[in-house]
Structures are given as C-alpha cells and as structure tokens.
Amino acid sequence: MVRSLNRSTLVRLALVGVAATSVAACAKKAQPSYPVQQPPAQTQPETPLPPGPGPVGQQSTAPIPGSAQDFVVNVGDRVYFDTDAHDVRADAQPILDAQANWLRQYSSVRIRIEGNADERGTREYNLALGARRANSVRDFLVNRGIGADRIQTISFGKEQPIDTGSGEESWQKNRNAKTAIVSGAR
C-alpha cells in the first residue's frame, strides 16, 4: 500500500528516478482502493544478441530524469479527494511529498495545479470546488518549501473528467488535482 510506504522510500525512489525500481515497489502493494498512477510495465533486461540474424529485443527506456514523463511515471501527477471535500487525504500526502522533493531537485520547473470535480454537482459550484482542491495542493507544496511563484492554479470544475463513466468509481477518479508541468522540465 502506498499508505505504508514511508516518506524516505518515496524520496529515494524519486531521487533515483528509475522506473524499474518503482515498478518493483508497486508490485508489492496490495490493490489500492483509490486510483493511483500506474507506471507502464517494463520488459526484462535483454541478453546480448546472438551472432547473425536473430530476434531483436525491444524495451521501453526509462524516462529521462527531470522530464515531465519522469514526473508522471515516477512521482505521480494526480491526487484524489473525497466528495465535496478539498482537504489533502492521507493517501495523497506521500505523493505530494514526492512531488515536493522532485520539484526541489528540479528547481527550474514551474507547475500548474489543475483542480477537478466529478459531475455530481452544478457547473459553477464545481468550478469553485476545483479551485479549492488546486489550492489545497498548492498550499501543501508551499508548506514543503516549494516557492509559491513557481505554482499557478486553475480549476476545470467538472469540464475535464478523466473517467467518463457514471458511478462512484468514475466520480472518485474525477475528484482530483493534477500537477501539470508548465516549463523547466528536461
């Protein structure tokens, strides 16, 4: 469980920035009851090619450390909220800590936090609610030492659902705040 991963483990993961390590760590977790960012599966390291024509192995390369992909895959760009709430949940804290560590390491990166709401509310109220969520994440990162001048916030309300289904499982995914990299990534 992410909840049981201590902060230093995540910091190490983030600093090392090796996707395979992250996959291994994730593989030990029980299935979380809320959506978490899953990195893509990695293939096994290949063995040296035999002489002459033969099978060509292929594998995904790990994201470049400090890249936007590195952030998404190895840190996690979204955290989730309870219905009509905007306080940072316990399960979001390790992810936001990891975001803060990553942002400390890559200090020229600027971010935009995008607050989102599920469809079970009216448009304008949900815009305001999404703004609260974005600001909760912003405040968390600022408390962890990230300069406020590096962070913009916006709310998309219920306009940009990541899951278009209609049910609590979909709605939970859509109650989130996404940390998007605006500039400065490798």
Place this chain on the structure above:
Amino acid sequence: MIKTARSPARLVRALLFSMLCAITATALAQPARAEIEINVNRADVQPLPVAVPAFGGAQGAEISQVISANLQRSGLFRPLDPASFIEKDLTAAVQPRFADWKTINAQALVNGQVTVEGGRLRVDFRLWDVFSEQQLLGLQFTSSPENWRRVAHKISDAVYERLTGEKGYFDTRVVFVAESGARGKTTKRLAIMDQDGANPSYLTGGDSIVMTPRFSPTSQEITYMALRPDSASVYLYNLESGRRESLGSFQGMVFAPRFSPDGGRVAFSVERGGNSDIYVMSLSNRASTRLTSDPSIDTSPSFSPDGSRIAFNSDRAGSPQIYVMGADGSGARRISSGGGRYTTPVWSPTGEFIAFTKQTGGQFHIGVMRPDGSDERLLTTSYLDEGPTWAPNGRVLMFSRETPGGPPKLWSVDVTGRILQPMPYPGAGSDPAWSPLLN
C-alpha cells in the same frame, strides 16, 4: 443543422426587422371581450382546443405551422388536426363559418393571409372565439420576407396574451453552449437559436471551454465565461457587432457573470487562493466592488428584477445553499431549508420565484421557491438536471438534462411542473439562457 457563423449582416437584418416589424394594431374590428380564457395558474388546466388553418398566400402554411407548434409546446393549447377541418380555404377577408368550427369543437380559431408587396411581407391575422362568434384580435405585421418566422412568433405571442392575460415568450432567443465530441473531450461553443430551436448558429469557435452565457436586458449583449488551461475570464459579446471584450483582468479565476436588470452592472465571482467571492462591476467606469468576504464558496449571483437584491449560492453553512442579500452585499440570509444541496439560484422575471437546482437522494431537481424560501416545489427529477433559466413571462423554465454517460440536452418545464419536454433542438446543449422578449 447548425450554421457555422452568424454574420453581422444577418444580425443587423434581424435588428432592423425589430424596428420595421410595426405592429399596426389595425382595428379590423373592435376586439370583443373574450369569453374563452385560460387560467395559467391552475396545474390541472385543460389545453384549449385551437384551430390554426394554413394562412393564405406564400409561406402561409409555414407561418401557421410555427404558430401551431408554439401554442402546442406551451402546454396551454391543443392545436387540432388540420385534416379534421370542415371549412377549407378560410381567408382573413371573410367571417368564418362558425358552425363548421363548433362541429370539431375548436374553441379558438387563428386565421390569416400573407401578401408580398414591393419585397415586403405583410401578414394579416384574426383570432376568433368560435362559440361566442366574436373576433378577439385583428392585427397586421410587416417585415422582410426572410423574417417570416419572427412574424409567426409575434402572432403566437399576441394569441397567447389575448387568451391567457399574460405576456407571451415566443419571440425570444436562447443562447446556450453547443457541445460536440466524445465525453471528456467535448468541444463547447457558444450558440444562439430561436426559442423553438430554429436558426441555430455558433457565436464562438471551440478554442476554449465556454460556459454560463447570460443575456443583457437589451437582448443585444451577452456575458459568458471562457476557461483555458491558464486563465478563467469573463467576456462581454455584442450580438449586433460581433465584438467581444474582456470584463477586465483580475488576479484569480473570474466566473459566473450575470447582468443587473438595468444592464449597467455585471455581478460575478472571483476566486483567489481557493476562496470564491461575489463582486459587482459597473460597466460605465469598470469599477468593481466586493460584495461577499466569507471564507467559503460564494457564487452564482442573480439579481432580483428590481435590482435591489441578489440571490446567490454559498456553502458557508457547510453545504451549498441559497442566500439572498442586498445588492450592496448587506444582510445575507439563507433561504433554502429543505435539506439537500441547493445551487444556481435564478430570480424569476416577475420577482415571484427563485428557481434553483437541488441535489438530494442521488437525484437532481429543478425547483422553485418564494424569495423568502417558502413554498418550495420541485418540478423535475432526474440523474442530472441543472441550470434553470426563465422565459421572460416567468411561466416556463429551460434547463439541461443528462442521462448517465449521455450528452446534455435542453429541456423545458412550466412553472406548475406539468409540462415537461425536450426542446426542439436536436444537438447536445447545456447552460441555456433565455432572452427577454425581442423588440
């Protein structure tokens, strides 16, 4: 289905029409006192059987079809099948054979004649009380020929007003958000159409997420909100010139714009640091005043028709509820008390009611209550109903309805809750806003 652009020339034509569409209250005969009458306040009102035979002349049939459809959708009239008519080819120049219309039990009869002279369309029409054999109305309208639908709407309004004693709402338009594309990747464009779904056209491209348009009291300007990844701004858009301007730049998101009843001010929300408050801006000097300062969500302002008060949405008590305050921000008082979540208050044009969206028990409702919070009535129930807007006479509400996973569609319901129906606009649409009666 929907035209890609509305040219300024078209709009100018439409506006010229409003001036030229002289209601020559030709006293074809002195209107007698109506013996038939519809009491719109009764929930059990029986629709009045009305005959609308095809008007004589070019486009006469189309005009009478538009009138018939308007009356039918109001729920207060039941247009009779033209196949049942006994008297054929009735013109506006002669007295109807009342016996023929009594036989098919038509209570009211609308007949007319279209003539085109010198490039101008002239429509003479008469409204008859069949059983008392009296003429209730005799009017003549002139316009350019392409504006024949507006003539039909004006005749519909005249008939509605004569028989119900209340102003009509047919010569109006609706601005809304036309939606296209897959869910989650929806393109949203501002669009405008006649209240019967005819003449839809887009006002904006799909480059930003537009929402919550509202008409100014002049019907010639709208305000709306546009959302981009890096900004949330409010715009004013002049329908006559096609000119668009920002309301101004603020620190933070700006949303939920609404005109004051005199058109001189715009109320809206500004979000800063996660806290949304209501502001009002004078359009003459662009000075804005903050009206709320509670550390909660304060949004969706709606002026009372006399401009003295503002209804709004706030979660200061823990869940979203409806409040009313003075237009200067003083004396905010909660009016919703029925349990559940209340949002999107909209003051009726008559001042009689505040419409709202309510969430309770996993369902959404459109409802109305008195401005003091009493007499709450829920008019609809569905998976997702949202965002009511009033017809200018305060008898009908339009809103958007979504089924699970489906696109939003425009629906209407009358204020008694009896007449609930989809709007005759086939596309996906949300955030409707009804114009005042056109001039």
